Amino acid sequence: xxxxxxxxxxxxxxxxxxxxxxxxxxxxxxxxxxxxxxxxxxxxxxxxxxxxxxxxxxxxxxxxxxxxxxxxxxxxxxxxxxxxxxxxxxxxxxxxxxxxxxxxxxxxxxxxxxxxxxxxxxxxxxxxxxxxxxxxxxxxxxxxxxxxxxxxxxxxxxxxxxxxxxxxxxxxxxxxxxxxxxxxxxxxxxxxxxxxxxxxxxxxxxxxxxxxxxxxxxxxxxxxxxxxxxxxxxxxxxxxxxxxxxxxxxxxxxxxxxxxxxxxxxxxxxxxxxxxxxxxxxxxxxxxxxxxxxxxxxxxxxxxxxxxxxxxxxxxxxxxxxxxxxxxxxxxxxxxxxxxxxxxxxxxxxxxxxxxxxxxxxxxxxxxxxxxxxxxxxxxxxxxxxxxxxxxxxxxxxxxxxxxxxxxxxxxxxxxxxxxxxxxxxxxxxxxxxxxxxxxxxxxxxxxxxxxxxxxxxxxxxxxxxxxxxxxxxxxxxxxxxxxxxxxxxxxxxxxxxxxxxxxxxxxxxxxxxxxxxxxxxxxxxxxxxxxxxxxxxxxxxxxxxxxxxxxxxxxxxxxxxxxxxxxxxxxxxxxxxxxxxxxxxxxxxxxxxxxxxxxxxxxxxxxxxxxxxxxxxxxxxxxxx
Amino acid sequence: xxxxxxxxxxxxxxxxxxxxxxxxxxxxxxxxxxxxxxxxxxxxxxxxxxxxxxxxxxxxxxxxxxxxxxxxxxxxxxxxxxxxxxxxxxxxxxxxxxxxxxxxxxxxxxxxxxxxxxxxxxxxxxxxxxxxxxxxxxxxxxxxxxxxxxxxxxxxxxxxxxxxxxxxxxxxxxxxxxxxxxxxxxxxxxxxxxxxxxxxxxxxxxxxxxxxxxxxxxxxxxxxxxxxxxxxxxxxxxxxxxxxxxxxxxxxxxxxxxxxxxxxxxxxxxxxxxxxxxxxxxxxxxxxxxxxxxxxxxxxxxxxxxxxxxxxxxxxxxxxxxxxxxxxxxxxxxxxxx
Numbered sequence: 001x002x003x004x005x006x007x008x009x010x011x012x013x014x015x016x017x018x019x020x021x022x023x024x025x026x027x028x029x030x031x032x033x034x035x036x037x038x039x040x041x042x043x044x045x046x047x048x049x050x051x052x053x054x055x056x057x058x059x060x061x062x063x064x065x066x067x068x069x070x071x072x073x074x075x076x077x078x079x080x081x082x083x084x085x086x087x088x089x090x091x092x093x094x095x096x097x098x099x100x101x102x103x104x105x106x107x108x109x110x111x112x113x114x115x116x117x118x119x120x121x122x123x124x125x126x127x128x129x130x131x132x133x134x135x136x137x138x139x140x141x142x143x144x145x146x147x148x149x150x151x152x153x154x155x156x157x158x159x160x161x162x163x164x165x166x167x168x169x170x171x172x173x174x175x176x177x178x179x180x181x182x183x184x185x186x187x188x189x190x191x192x193x194x195x196x197x198x199x200x201x202x203x204x205x206x207x208x209x210x211x212x213x214x215x216x217x218x219x220x221x222x223x224x225x226x227x228x229x230x231x232x233x234x235x236x237x238x239x240x241x242x243x244x245x246x247x248x249x250x251x252x253x254x255x256x257x258x259x260x261x262x263x264x265x266x267x268x269x270x271x272x273x274x275x276x277x278x279x280x281x282x283x284x285x286x287x288x289x290x291x292x293x294x295x296x297x298x299x300x301x302x303x304x305x306x307x308x309x310x311x312x313x314x315x316x317x318x319x320x321x322x323x324x325x326x327x328x329x330x331x332x333x334x335x336x337x338x339x340x341x342x343x344x345x346x347x348x349x350x351x352x353x354x355x356x357x358x359x360x361x362x363x364x365x366x367x368x369x370x371x372x373x374x375x376x377x378x379x380x381x382x383x384x385x386x387x388x389x390x391x392x393x394x395x396x397x398x399x400x401x402x403x404x405x406x407x408x409x410x411x412x413x414x415x416x417x418x419x420x421x422x423x424x425x426x427x428x429x430x431x432x433x434x435x436x437x438x439x440x441x442x443x444x445x446x447x448x449x450x451x452x453x454x455x456x457x458x459x460x461x462x463x464x465x466x467x468x469x470x471x472x473x474x475x476x477x478x479x480x481x482x483x484x485x486x487x488x489x490x491x492x493x494x495x496x497x498x499x500x501x502x503x504x505x506x507x508x509x510x511x512x513x514x515x516x517x518x519x520x521x522x523x524x525x526x527x528x529x530x531x532x533x534x535x536x537x538x539x540x541x542x543x544x545x546x547x548x549x550x551x552x553x554x555x556x557x558x559x560x561x562x563x564x565x566x567x568x569x570x571x572x573x574x575x576x577x578x579x580x581x582x583x584x585x586x587x588x589x590x591x592x593x594x595x596x597x598x599x600x601x602x603x604x605x606x607x608x609x610x611x612x613x614x615x616x617x618x619x620x621x622x623x624x625x626x
Numbered sequence: 627x628x629x630x631x632x633x634x635x636x637x638x639x640x641x642x643x644x645x646x647x648x649x650x651x652x653x654x655x656x657x658x659x660x661x662x663x664x665x666x667x668x669x670x671x672x673x674x675x676x677x678x679x680x681x682x683x684x685x686x687x688x689x690x691x692x693x694x695x696x697x698x699x700x701x702x703x704x705x706x707x708x709x710x711x712x713x714x715x716x717x718x719x720x721x722x723x724x725x726x727x728x729x730x731x732x733x734x735x736x737x738x739x740x741x742x743x744x745x746x747x748x749x750x751x752x753x754x755x756x757x758x759x760x761x762x763x764x765x766x767x768x769x770x771x772x773x774x775x776x777x778x779x780x781x782x783x784x785x786x787x788x789x790x791x792x793x794x795x796x797x798x799x800x801x802x803x804x805x806x807x808x809x810x811x812x813x814x815x816x817x818x819x820x821x822x823x824x825x826x827x828x829x830x831x832x833x834x835x836x837x838x839x840x841x842x843x844x845x846x847x848x849x850x851x852x853x854x855x856x857x858x859x860x861x862x863x864x865x866x867x868x869x870x871x872x873x874x875x876x877x878x879x880x881x882x883x884x885x886x887x888x889x890x891x892x893x894x895x896x897x898x899x900x901x902x903x904x905x906x907x908x909x910x911x912x913x914x915x916x917x918x919x920x921x922x923x924x925x926x927x928x929x930x931x932x933x934x935x936x937x938x939x940x941x942x943x944x945x946x947x948x949x950x951x952x953x954x955x956x957x958x959x960x961x962x963x964x
Binding site for chain 2: 075077080105106107108109110113114116118121122123124125126127135136139140172174185188
């Protein structure tokens with residue numbers, strides 16, 4: 001049925017090649033609204049754009065900007081939902097608005113294929129990868145034999161760089177890593193040679209090196225297959241090196257559009273400017289950033305505010321900070337005792353040869369073997385400094401931070417906190433320590449109990465440590481809520497009433513209520529939009545000054561880590577491969593792996609991004625030859 | 627996969643051993659704790675006003691004065707290899723799965739259990755087919771047409787099904803379809819499938835439907851909830867984006883994922899039911915295991931109660947074993963953690 005339906009489409013495609021000016025996708029005055037309890041919400045507000053044949057367009061915006069609603073509309077996936085879509089969408093010459101369900105189904109995957117975000121949940125867990133790929137082909141080419149479809153699936157997997165594709169085709173999704181699943185999803189999108197590939201946030205959940213590989217792959221596919229690409233992302237740096245034209249969306253409108261080089265170099269709209277400013281840069285050092293943040297903090301106090309506000313501001317700065325007034329200047333070097341006048345005393349935290357092993361079942365008869373999640377890690381951490389721990393998933397960075405907080409007991413090695421050996425302290429004796437070491441977790445949605453008001457969530461720490469006066473708890477919590485940028489009146493609200501960034505502020509307040517000495521931030525901003533990310537990082541910076549905190553900052557994003565860390569430890573497979581002053585690590589990396597990571601970090605300058613891509617290709621080529 | 631099955635099998639055997647211990651403890655120790663000594667137990671076999679000699683003989687025969695460990699060993703080995711009851715004068719042999727002798731009839735328990743098993747089995751299998759087919763399809767339809775008249779009607783009926791007890795629906799259906807309109811037999815009789823399949827089905831229609839009504843209601847609600855969850859998953863969106871027809875999205879992608887938890891529940895329900903659908907069998911006077919157990923409990927016939935308990939436990943363990951294996955086959959992720 002669909003093979004006959006395809007013939008005209010194919011014919012049209014060749015015509016289109018003759019007349020290169022014909023766009024493959026054209027959207028005019030697209031408007032999408034959703035009914036909610038508070039009335040209709042406009043997700044997309046009359047936008048128009050075109051994608052030329054073989055061209056690449058990036059759609060950039062933060063959550064709620066309407067970019068995902070737009071991409072679903074391109075696939076006709078709002079059909080059957082309560083979304084109201086008006087305006088016209090034409091894909092490879094076919095208008096979606098008037099088309100029947102059958103025509104739209106024929107188009108999906110065949111003319112325009114969509115690759116989704118979150119590879120962990122976008123593949124059916126109960127069918128093999130091969131089954132799902134073959135299905136994508138056979139639905140549009142019922143005439144193809146099973147053997148041929150399978151061959152095509154293997155080719156497709158091979159194309160996206162799945163090693164040993166002929167064997168891996170029989171694997172289930174859970175047997176693939178996140179990066180491999182994302183590749184499998186792309187391979188699925190390529191099964192019918194679509195004219196347009198629509199990629200929605202496909203690298204968001206991935207490590208930097210994998211992200212770079214996937215983006216490189218899309219670039220190759222585009223040039224090899226002459227496919228058009230629509231790349232949707234919240235991150236300007238992700239689209240920078242991969243598209244020709246970029247559309248910046250805000251609240252359902254396209255606020256800026258144009259050649260990617262122009263938009264990134266000379267943004268016109270204030271929103272684009274603020275987005276660009278918020279993107280963390282690998283080439284900006286900690287010292288630069290802190291200087292900037294401090295300067296901006298001083299400004300409102302001396303200029304915009306009245307006398308009283310200035311006093312309040314000063315008072316706020318003194319909260320928790322024993323030495324008051326001027327915040328101590330810290331650089332990476334200053335954190336080391338021999339070079340520092342300020343903290344010449346013993347380290348706050350010492351980790352010596354820490355190892356953590358887990359039993360892994362496998363092999364014949366299910367014999368267990370040891371797997372070292374953290375292998376022989378040692379470092380010192382001084383009062384007031386920030387140690388960044390950077391590494392990809394599976395590098396052991398989270399395990400390490402859980403060992404430091406003694407949520408896990410190390411298999412071997414020692415951990416000293418304020419000179420005291422806490423490696424094997426009993427849970428009861430750990431309790432006072434829990435006050436001094438706090439954690440901020442990655443996912444602000446799941447780390448807050450949805451049925452407990454945020455006031456109770458934050459105040460729970462005080463109760464556990466013996467405070468019984470409810471009024472006193474409320475006062476302390478409200479004071480802190482204001483300090484982290486929320487309002488005292490938020491005390492009785494539940495977590496669902498807050499955005500991701502606000503929840504992370506709540507999580508920060510919860511960690512700080514006990515006035516800890518050491519705070520471990522485990523990927524605190526990786527679930528947030530860039531501009532929110534920037535705000536939360538600023539807050540963490542300010543709080544470090546005000547409360548004299550020491551941070552261990554765990555993240556996979558190199559740029560973020562550079563901006564907050566005095567020293568950086570690079571982890572891979574449970575080992576620290578490089579540990580040095582932050583600037584030294586980024587400017588003259590000593591280890592190959594650090595260099596590899598830095599080469600993979602996305603950059604904002606499109607020209608620079610292309611250079612990085614070439615360098616990665618060369619690195620790959622060299623390792624393939626070796 | 628084979629290793630997985632093997633491991634489950636071993637676990638099943640261990641579980642059954644534990645079950646024998648618990649059953650033994652309940653039926654042999656609890657009467658002692660309640661103050662009934664071995665004389666009292668032995669007296670149960672003999673009937674009214676037993677003579678001391680008769681009691682002594684029974685005690686000798688059943689080893690009631692031996693230490694607990696010996697009695698337990700006798701009990702377990704009796705189950706596996708059969709048992710010899712030696713009362714001095716004559717030797718009675720009790721064949722392989724030996725559950726002892728009924729207090730009431732003084733006959734072996736095992737053959738009686740086997741007599742009643744086909745009744746319970748017929749009831750359970752027929753009802754299961756009806757409730758799975760009806761429950762799952764109603765659940766799926768309800769989920770797909772969420773909020774529609776069909777959905778609301780189905781869920782209301784399901785609520786009624788869950789809340790109305792079997793003896794109520796059973797009696798109403800008997801009153802209507804057996805007395806008022808005499809379409810079906812009034813119960814109390816059972817024809818073996820091998821004797822006359824038509825009569826077999828005819829006699830069981832009412833019990834099947836009565837029993838299935840309750841379970842279909844529960845399964846419809848379960849399936850509906852499962853389908854609603856699954857149809858919101860990202861992989862469903864992926865399936866639609868491939869260009870699959872909605873019917874295929876629902877059956878191949880949605881149902882497969884939604885049914886896995888239902889398989890687990892089904893294993894438990896079905897296993898339990900094979901040990902006797904007590905209410906249904908009593909309502910329709912079917913001579914199955916459930917009714918057997920009820921009569922035994924009423925008559926304080928411990929060996930029979932013990933037999934039914936054991937056989938129920940065995941069925942539950944076996945059904946669970948099958949479910950575990952099925953589950954691993956249906957959901958590949960289970961095999962990893964095995």
